[in-house]
Amino acid sequence: MMKIDAGIMINNPLEAGPAFKLVEDAGYDGAYTFEGAHDPFLPLVSAASQTNKIELITSIAVAFARNPMTLANIGYDLNLVSEGRFLLGLGSQIKPISLNVFQCHGLNRQHE
Numbered sequence: 001m002m003k004i005d006a007g008i009m010i011n012n013p014l015e016a017g018p019a020f021k022l023v024e025d026a027g028y029d030g031a032y033t034f035e036g037a038h039d040p041f042l043p044l045v046s047a048a049s050q051t052n053k054i055e056l057i058t059s060i061a062v063a064f065a066r067n068p069m070t071l072a073n074i075g076y077d078l079n080l081v082s083e084g085r086f087l088l089g090l091g092s093q094i095k096p097i098s099l100n101v102f103q104c105h106g107l108n109r110q111h112e
Contacts, residue, residue: 003029005057008043009036016043017050030055032089035062041074048082056082060091 006023008031010016016033020043023031031047031054033040040058047056056078063071071090078086 005030005032005055007032007034007059008047010038010043013038013043014046017046020047020054020056021050024051024054028054030057030087032057032059034059035091041078044078044086045081048078048085051085053085055085055087057087058089060089062092063090064092 006026006028008016008019008023010019010033020031033043035058040061044056044058061071071088075086075088078088
């Protein structure tokens with residue numbers, strides 16, 4: 001059977017819980033956030049507290065701008081609070097956005 005997920009766009013992370021609950025009540029299998037105007041992880045904490053069945057997903061969280069250990073901790077904690085319903089989706093992003101928006105210029109900016 002095919003799963004159906006919904007994308008959630010919010011203006012305030014506090015809106016995530018009620019929005020995800022509506023999606024769950026409508027019968028969707030999961031709902032996802034993405035890296036846009038807000039961090040993709042914070043809304044899922046609120047969503048985990050107000051839902052019981054749906055999968056809580058990051059459609060795209062930019063990996064390049066984050067420390068791997070931080071991502072591991074966030075993923076572990078979200079999986080705990082959601083009781084195993086968290087799915088981590090990472091994206092590498094494209095070079096101009098990584099360099100200009102996140103100002104991650106790599107080795108040429110590192111000094112001894």
